[in-house]
Amino acid sequence: MKTLYFEEVEEGDELPPIDLLLTKDFVRTYAKTAGMDFPRFTDDEGARQEGLPGMIAPGVLSMGLLARLIGEWNQAAQITRIGTTFRSPVLPDCHIHLLGFVTQKDAEQHTAECDIWMENDDGERWVIGTATVLLPTRNS
Amino acid sequence: MALEFDRSILGQVFDETDFPPVEKTDLLRFADALGETNPLYTDEEAAMHGPYGGLVAAPTYVTRLRPKKMTPEHMPRFGKVGFDGGRDVEIFAPVRPGDRLKMVSTIHDIYEKTGRSGSMYFIVLRNEITNQDGQKVAIVDHRIMQR
Numbered sequence: 001m002k003t004l005y006f007e008e009v010e011e012g013d014e015l016p017p018i019d020l021l022l023t024k025d026f027v028r029t030y031a032k033t034a035g036m037d038f039p040r041f042t043d044d045e046g047a048r049q050e051g052l053p054g055m056i057a058p059g060v061l062s063m064g065l066l067a068r069l070i071g072e073w074n075q076a077a078q079i080t081r082i083g084t085t086f087r088s089p090v091l092p093d094c095h096i097h098l099l100g101f102v103t104q105k106d107a108e109q110h111t112a113e114c115d116i117w118m119e120n121d122d123g124e125r126w127v128i129g130t131a132t133v134l135l136p137t138r139n140s
Numbered sequence: 141m142a143l144e145f146d147r148s149i150l151g152q153v154f155d156e157t158d159f160p161p162v163e164k165t166d167l168l169r170f171a172d173a174l175g176e177t178n179p180l181y182t183d184e185e186a187a188m189h190g191p192y193g194g195l196v197a198a199p200t201y202v203t204r205l206r207p208k209k210m211t212p213e214h215m216p217r218f219g220k221v222g223f224d225g226g227r228d229v230e231i232f233a234p235v236r237p238g239d240r241l242k243m244v245s246t247i248h249d250i251y252e253k254t255g256r257s258g259s260m261y262f263i264v265l266r267n268e269i270t271n272q273d274g275q276k277v278a279i280v281d282h283r284i285m286q287r
Binding site: 075 | 203
């Protein structure tokens with residue numbers, strides 16, 4: 001965990017990627033914790049009955065993981081806005097990669113804009129998004 | 141041709157939900173379920189010395205708050221199937237243990253996009269969350285895609 005000040009962040013900086021195996025148990029635990037204990041998120045057979053190929057991860061789980069990506073890059077980055085588009089169902093028991101970089105800095109607001117996304121081993125971007133983070137300054 | 145629907149439904153409140161006080165264990169479980177490692181969300185002792193002076197919720201905790209009525213009674217339908225298109229979250233204040241949150245839900249926007257595979261329709265449900273002090277905590281926009 002580290003703290004990066006506004007002055008130390010540069011446009012183009014990459015956020016250290018998170019690579020993880022998204023297991024069905026991980027998805028089920030999230031779904032139950034988040035009050036989304038529905039068959040499509042917990043059970044292959046139940047999901048198939050809803051016309052899905054198998055259980056999927058809730059979109060907001062992907063969003064939560066992308067917020068975690070920002071927190072692991074910079075513990076002091078305060079997310080003031082995060083927006084995600086769910087482009088494709090996320091089927092668990094696969095490796096996912098969470099990636100991002102800083103696209104813009106605002107010297108007046110002490111904020112940075114980031115592009116963030118989740119992709120699979122083939123580089124397909126299943127979830128894309130952007131976030132605005134407020135950063136501490138050396139002078140404050 | 142502009143998308144046709146009764147525009148008076150935009151901005152109409154279709155649900156108001158008051159949640160029980162936020163429990164510390166719920167915040168910790170939520171952070172754990174995401175694999176969070178940031179001590180501001182996972183370690184009460186360490187968070188005491190952080191910028192919020194105590195444990196706070198992981199940023200997307202507000203997306204787990206569900207209105208009593210998930211969709212309006214007269215939710216327009218433009219297609220045969222609906223998908224979860226995405227979320228946009230604006231965060232104004234942290235969620236802390238003991239907070240009593242209130243959520244007001246409206247249909248915020250309806251629009252159409254045309255792509256290679258044809259027309260897609262988006263209905264944006266907006267959830268505005270405030271705390272016991274009337275302070276705005278977050279706005280969560282839920283984009284439902286129909287085609």
